[in-house]
Amino acid sequence: xxxxxxxxxxxxxxxxxxxxxxxxxxxxxxxxxxxxxxxxxxxxxxxxxxxxxxxxxxxxxxxxxxxxxxxxxxxxxxxxxxxxxxxxxxxxxxxxxxxxxxxxxxxxxxxxxxxxxxxxxxxxxxxxxxxxxxxxxxxxxxxxxxxxxxxxxxxxxxxxxxxxxxxxxxxxxxxxxxxxxxxxxxxxxxxxxxxxxxxxxxxxxxxxxxxxxxxxxxxxxxxxxxxxxxxxxxxxxxxxxxxxxxxxxxxxxxxxx
Amino acid sequence: xxxxxxxxxxxxxxxxxxxxxxxxxxxxxxxxxxxxxxxxxxxxxxxxxxxxxxxxxxxxxxxxxxxxxxxxxxxxxxxxxxxxxxxxxxxxxxxxxxxxxxxxxxxxxxxxxxxxxxxxxxxxxxxxxxxxxxxxxxxxxxxxxxxxxxxxxxxxxxxxxxxxxxxxxxxxxxxxxxxxxxxxxxxxxxxxxxxxxxxxxxxxxxxxxxxxxxxxxxxxxxxxxxxxxxxxxxxxxxxxxxxxxxxxxxxxxxxxxxxxxxxxxxxxxxxxxxxxxxxxxxxxxxxx
Amino acid sequence: xxxxxxxxxxxxxxxxxxxxxxxxxxxxxxxxxxxxxxxxxxxxxxxxxxxxxxxxxxxxxxxxxxxxxxxxxxxxxxxxxxxxxxxxxxxxxxxxxxxxxxxxxxxxxxxxxxxxxxxxxxxxxxxxxxxxxxxxxxxxxxxxxxxxxxxxxxxxxxxxxxxxxxxxxxxxxxxxxxxxxxxxxxxxxxxxxxxxxxxxxxxxxxxxxxxxxxxxxxxxxxxxxxxxxxxxxxxxxxxxxxxxxxxxxxx
Numbered sequence: 001x002x003x004x005x006x007x008x009x010x011x012x013x014x015x016x017x018x019x020x021x022x023x024x025x026x027x028x029x030x031x032x033x034x035x036x037x038x039x040x041x042x043x044x045x046x047x048x049x050x051x052x053x054x055x056x057x058x059x060x061x062x063x064x065x066x067x068x069x070x071x072x073x074x075x076x077x078x079x080x081x082x083x084x085x086x087x088x089x090x091x092x093x094x095x096x097x098x099x100x101x102x103x104x105x106x107x108x109x110x111x112x113x114x115x116x117x118x119x120x121x122x123x124x125x126x127x128x129x130x131x132x133x134x135x136x137x138x139x140x141x142x143x144x145x146x147x148x149x150x151x152x153x154x155x156x157x158x159x160x161x162x163x164x165x166x167x168x169x170x171x172x173x174x175x176x177x178x179x180x181x182x183x184x185x186x187x188x189x190x191x192x193x194x195x196x197x198x199x200x201x202x203x204x205x206x207x208x209x210x211x212x213x214x215x216x217x218x219x220x221x222x223x224x225x226x227x228x229x230x231x232x233x234x235x236x237x238x239x240x241x242x243x244x245x246x247x248x249x250x251x252x253x254x255x256x257x
Numbered sequence: 258x259x260x261x262x263x264x265x266x267x268x269x270x271x272x273x274x275x276x277x278x279x280x281x282x283x284x285x286x287x288x289x290x291x292x293x294x295x296x297x298x299x300x301x302x303x304x305x306x307x308x309x310x311x312x313x314x315x316x317x318x319x320x321x322x323x324x325x326x327x328x329x330x331x332x333x334x335x336x337x338x339x340x341x342x343x344x345x346x347x348x349x350x351x352x353x354x355x356x357x358x359x360x361x362x363x364x365x366x367x368x369x370x371x372x373x374x375x376x377x378x379x380x381x382x383x384x385x386x387x388x389x390x391x392x393x394x395x396x397x398x399x400x401x402x403x404x405x406x407x408x409x410x411x412x413x414x415x416x417x418x419x420x421x422x423x424x425x426x427x428x429x430x431x432x433x434x435x436x437x438x439x440x441x442x443x444x445x446x447x448x449x450x451x452x453x454x455x456x457x458x459x460x461x462x463x464x465x466x467x468x469x470x471x472x473x474x475x476x477x478x479x480x481x482x483x484x485x486x487x488x489x490x491x492x493x494x495x496x497x498x499x500x501x502x503x504x505x506x507x508x509x510x511x512x513x514x515x516x517x518x519x520x521x522x523x524x525x526x527x528x529x530x531x532x533x534x535x536x537x538x539x540x541x542x543x544x545x
Numbered sequence: 546x547x548x549x550x551x552x553x554x555x556x557x558x559x560x561x562x563x564x565x566x567x568x569x570x571x572x573x574x575x576x577x578x579x580x581x582x583x584x585x586x587x588x589x590x591x592x593x594x595x596x597x598x599x600x601x602x603x604x605x606x607x608x609x610x611x612x613x614x615x616x617x618x619x620x621x622x623x624x625x626x627x628x629x630x631x632x633x634x635x636x637x638x639x640x641x642x643x644x645x646x647x648x649x650x651x652x653x654x655x656x657x658x659x660x661x662x663x664x665x666x667x668x669x670x671x672x673x674x675x676x677x678x679x680x681x682x683x684x685x686x687x688x689x690x691x692x693x694x695x696x697x698x699x700x701x702x703x704x705x706x707x708x709x710x711x712x713x714x715x716x717x718x719x720x721x722x723x724x725x726x727x728x729x730x731x732x733x734x735x736x737x738x739x740x741x742x743x744x745x746x747x748x749x750x751x752x753x754x755x756x757x758x759x760x761x762x763x764x765x766x767x768x769x770x771x772x773x774x775x776x777x778x779x780x781x782x783x784x785x786x787x788x789x790x791x792x793x794x795x796x
Contacts, residue, residue, distance in 0.1 A: 038713070038714065051442075051446050053442055076448075077446065078448060082442070082443065082446045084443065089440060090443055091440050091443075092458050092461075093462065095461075104447055108448075173740075174780065176783065203785060205788070230790065231791050240713060243714045243717040245716070245720070245740060246787070247784060248745050248746060248769070
């Protein structure tokens with residue numbers, strides 16, 4: 001297995017606040033790294049640095065063997081795509097779904113103009129959306145549907161790394177489950193490499209192969225999923241895990257675990 | 258895992274309101290639109306409609322009250338007030354629209370630049386807007402009008418200098434708030450350039466609000482044009498203009514009140530038409 | 546206890562214009578009891594809670610049913626920062642409520658306010674230097690909000706997703722605090738949440754709501770064990786399981 005993405009010593013300051021403090025991390029090809037942390041831990045900042053939206057004060061982002069500098073080329077941009085938390089604001093409200101998907105496809109020359117429509121329909125089908133969605137505007141969809149469209153847009157340019165920043169946090173639990181199922185399906189079908197950020201440990205457990213924990217801008221623990229959820233190596237991880245509200249298990253031992 | 262697809266179904270196509278239906282359900286837009294169409298119709302068709310030439314004098318029939326022959330009476334030189342009124346609408350409205358084009362475009366563009374890029378770009382643009390705002394508008398107008406000679410040129414120059422500021426301020430605020438939203442971030446993640454994001458993504462989103470501001474701003478501009486005409490440093494005679502008409506009628510206010518009242522009413526009418534349209538558009542876009 | 550319930554909601558219906566938002570919702574609550582209203586967005590759970598408090602949003606009206614309550618109700622909202630006055634120091638905010646609701650002197654109000662803060666486990670430093678909401682963490686703000694609610698001496702505490710905006714560790718502390726206070730002060734509680742696990746640990750009775758009506762209600766444990774309605778089953782299935790933490794008994 002080879003390393004898909006490596007970050008070294010990333011540091012980011014906001015005024016006098018250190019959002020990221022010398023964070024180093026690796027993501028292996030075709031695996032999903034779940035990144036957990038409480039609010040203000042710097043996990044979203046990390047995602048934005050990797051996606052090239054924020055430039056770090058110090059440190060490097062290495063995609064395979066390429067160093068991604070301050071100014072990224074079109075090709076480098078294409079390789080890292082991101083899905084955001086808030087489905088209400090992740091699309092230009094004045095563009096139809098067709099325009100949204102076509103812009104990505106044409107800008108990165110994934111298909112030529114005559115095949116755009118067919119490709120858009122395929123993309124929607126891959127996230128289990130009907131092709132009648134194409135002519136509509138984002139506000140006509142529910143949160144879960146928008147998040148599916150966001151996934152379709154991110155995958156449309158065939159990125160080598162997909163970052164998902166709390167993609168299910170704004171959704172109802174049942175919708176969350178269906179989006180997680182979709183992620184798992186796409187993961188195995190497309191051999192995705194993902195950085196999946198969430199504050200919800202249940203979500204991280206459902207999607208990740210490895211888990212990284214952040215706290216106050218630092219990386220606290222990186223571990224395999226099995227290790228992390230049963231034998232976390234730091235006291236903070238243990239504290240997080242034991243704080244998750246649990247169903248009263250004694251009565252439910254049959255169906256649940 | 259079981260498949261759970263509980264997302265709401267899409268609204269069927271026939272339940273989506275057409276643009277025309279939504280316009281009809283906005284009364285202020287309908288009213289403003291009708292008033293504007295009427296006004297513009299009169300102005301455009303002035304040469305066809307007007308019963309007399311606007312500067313055609315008839316010293317035998319001066320200061321006549323409204324009658325079948327002269328719908329709105331005649332002035333002190335026996336010129337037909339109705340003909341002058343619609344010819345004045347032609348020149349006043351033309352200047353109003355022309356003088357807004359350049360400031361509107363520059364203002365919207367600079368505002369988007371400032372809001373999108375922030376940092377020093379924003380500092381520079383904001384510094385300029387704040388400086389201009391510190392000067393009273395009419396002071397600048399009068400200075401420029403005197404410097405460039407009275408007439409339309411003064412209005413155009415003044416407006417190119419200061420007219421863009423309102424638009425820049427509005428679009429700057431909007432762009433800055435859109436910039437924090439995730440759809441801009443996802444456009445950046447795609448690798449789109451700043452200019453492309455501004456023109457393809459920001460522009461359609463700030464334009465509605467800017468157009469609403471344009472409507473109210475035109476009212477202000479019209480009042481400025483009329484005021485300058487009234488003060489004698491606006492549109493130069495013999496081109497008919499509501500401001501000069503008000504000023505000319507002033508001496509006869511007790512005997513021939515319609516001379517000043519009619520062009521005054523025309524200004525108010527235009528103001529209401531533009532404001533209603535602006536309100537209606539704002540309403541329409543907010544509901545969408 | 547066979548005393549009459551302190552809160553009875555019968556056939557409650559709420560509507561905005563011609564659109565029915567809540568229909569035929571009913572439940573009753575005894576002293577010291579806690580009821581969980583569980584459901585997803587649009588289920589009408591928050592509206593029901595607001596109807597009990599008499600604080601319906603503009604445009605929403607009660608079109609049917611009755612709400613009978615003999616005691617005062619107080620409410621805790623989802624976002625603690627938005628429910629505090631940002632320009633008033635927090636201890637003063639608690640004090641004001643005590644002063645007006647308990648009709649005591651200013652001095653007594655301050656003493657009671659400070660007692661409340663202590664009860665909620667807020668730092669002692671607040672006694673010397675009062676702080677603004679922006680200077681406190683989300684969890685501390687929520688504690689202040691709870692103190693304000695308790696200052697009304699409520700017979701019923703209405704909680705509208707009080708921990709959704711908080712981190713898990715903070716959530717755990719706040720939930721523990723609410724449980725402890727309920728035991729000490731014996732108020733009844735209606736707890737609105739989308740999180741079945743929280744509802745199940747906190748409440749003895751549960752009502753599952755969907756699109757404005759209660760689809761299933763009953764004793765919390767038996768409801769989770771033997772859900773009758775497919776929607777309840779679906780909600781239970783949506784709770785993402787976590788493996789057992791080794792050695793968790795010691796924590």
